[in-house]
Structure formats: structure tokens, C-alpha cells
Amino acid sequence: MKIGIMGGTFDPIHNGHLTLGRAALMQYSLDEVWFMPNGNPPHKGNVAAPIAARCKMTELAIRDIKEFRLELYEADQKKVSYSYKTLEHFHETRKADKFYFIIGADSLFMIESWVKPEKIFPVCTLLAACRDEVSTPEKMNGQINYLRKTYGAEIGILKAPLMPVSSHELRKWIKSGKDFSSYVPDKVAEYIKKEGLYGAKDK
Numbered sequence: 001m002k003i004g005i006m007g008g009t010f011d012p013i014h015n016g017h018l019t020l021g022r023a024a025l026m027q028y029s030l031d032e033v034w035f036m037p038n039g040n041p042p043h044k045g046n047v048a049a050p051i052a053a054r055c056k057m058t059e060l061a062i063r064d065i066k067e068f069r070l071e072l073y074e075a076d077q078k079k080v081s082y083s084y085k086t087l088e089h090f091h092e093t094r095k096a097d098k099f100y101f102i103i104g105a106d107s108l109f110m111i112e113s114w115v116k117p118e119k120i121f122p123v124c125t126l127l128a129a130c131r132d133e134v135s136t137p138e139k140m141n142g143q144i145n146y147l148r149k150t151y152g153a154e155i156g157i158l159k160a161p162l163m164p165v166s167s168h169e170l171r172k173w174i175k176s177g178k179d180f181s182s183y184v185p186d187k188v189a190e191y192i193k194k195e196g197l198y199g200a201k202d203k
Contacts, residue, residue, distance in 0.1 A: 004033040004127065005090070006102040007074065007083065010054050011047045012192060013061045014170060014184045016163025018068075020129055023160035024102050025067055028127065033102070034071035035062055040080045048171055049197050051075050060187040084119040091123035099124040102158065108143055121153040129158040175199035 004024045006017065013035070021033040035058050039051040047054070055075055062068035073089065074081040083101070090099055101124045103111075108128040111117050120126075126147075130140065140157060147153040165173070165183055173180045175198055181189040193200045 001031040001097045002029065002100065003090075003094075003097050004028070004030045004100045004102050005036055005071070005087070005124075006033060007036040007038055007086070009047050009167070010035070010037050010058050011049050011167050012054070012170060012184060012188060012197070013058050014163065014165070014167060014188075016165075016183075018061060018065070018185070019163070020102060020158065020160050021062075021065075021068060023129075023158055024100065024127055027158060028100060028156060030067070030100060032067050032069055034069050036071040036073065036086075037075045038081050039075045039077055053191075053195060053197060057188050057191055060191055061185045063187075082115045084114070084116045087120055087123045100127050100156075101125070102127045102129065104129050105140060108140070108147075108155075111147070118151055121147070121151040125154040125156060127156050127158045129160055171198045177201065 004021070006021060006024075008017070010017065017035070021035065024030055024033055037051060037054045037058050049057075055070065055072065059070045062070060074086055087099065087101060090097075101120070103126060105128055108126070111120070114120070128140065128144070144153075144155045144157070147155060163183075170180055170183060174192065184192070192198065
């Protein structure tokens with residue numbers, strides 16, 4: 001199987017994440033995309049919602065898309081999860097499958113600051129989503145060529161519409177009482193309001 005992996009805090013998961021997953025499915029003929037909430041992310045600091053809530057929101061967001069799957073490997077880890085260890089685990093335990101690690105353009109430019117990035121490239125193909133001001137074709141291609149020459153990396157560009165709001169901005173909107181329902185799946189919006197996440201009020 002060809003499997004895409006999208007990791008993140010999903011705090012909360014939003015429509016942009018789902019759009020990116022669909023783009024990966026179509027553009028690279030993937031069989032599945034795994035959405036993998038991270039319980040102890042090394043780069044994000046403290047997250048706003050507990051891991052159980054973030055996993056539930058992810059499950060609600062993807063349950064109606066048969067190619068999408070909730071992957072709990074990192075959520076179940078008690079210590080900090082590092083991408084290279086996670087990807088090595090899947091590479092070793094599912095030798096017949098080919099993995100595609102879905103990241104943003106910002107991560108493509110920061111990946112050398114990650115823990116042991118040289119161990120990521122041999123076990124997966126990176127799919128880098130074009131977004132933000134770093135996503136000009138010249139900059140993207142320059143970084144991709146650099147990583148290919150330096151690490152032998154396999155990297156593809158993932159073209160997807162930009163999400164006009166980030167999870168961080170959504171949390172601020174929710175806390176302020178601003179309507180956020182058009183930016184997340186309906187079931188996720190209902191769950192956030194019901195549980196009072198991010199200071200939401202259940203109207």
C-alpha cells in the first residue's frame with residue numbers, strides 16, 4: 001500500500017488538514033492517509049486541548065472518508081515523539097508498504113533542525129505542501145534540490161488550496177466567541193462547543 005502520514009497536534013483539526021489529505025490521495029495515488037495526533041510534540045510546547053480530545057476531534061473529522069484513518073501510535077507514547085523514530089517504526093513493521101510523510105513548506109525549510117533528520121529520508125518520501133510566503137517555486141525547488149543532494153531525499157510538491165486560518169487563530173476565535181463553524185467539520189464544531197474546548201460556549 002501507499003500510505004500518507006500527516007502528523008500534528010490537531011489543536012483543533014480543521015478543513016485545511018482534510019483538504020491537504022485529499023490532495024495527497026489524488027496527486028500521489030495513495031491508498032490511505034493516516035492522521036496522527038502527537039501527544040508530546042517536541043516543537044509545539046504546551047498544547048491547548050488534551051490528547052484524548054484532539055484524538056476524538058480527529059476521529060470525528062475523518063470518520064466519513066474511507067481512505068482516512070486515525071493513527072494513535074504517537075498519541076499513545078508517554079515520552080516526546082520524534083518523527084524519525086515514528087517513521088522508522090512504520091518502515092520496519094510494515095515492510096510491504098511505502099510511506100509518504102506530509103509536511104508544510106515551513107517544515108521543509110526547518111527539517112534540518114529536527115532530531116536526526118538524516119534518518120527520516122531513507123524511510124519515506126516527503127510531500128511538501130505549498131503555503132505561506134516560503135512557498136515560491138524558486139525557494140521550494142532550491143530547498144528540495146539541496147535536500148536531495150545532501151541526503152538523497154525523495155521529495156514531491158503537494159499542491160493544495162490555502163486554509164485562510166490556522167489552528168492557533170481558530171483557538172483565539174473560539175475563545176472570543178467568533179463563529180468558527182465554517183472552518184472545521186460540523187461534528188468537530190459540535191464537539192468543541194459541547195466540551196467547552198478553547199473557551200467555547202455551547203449555545
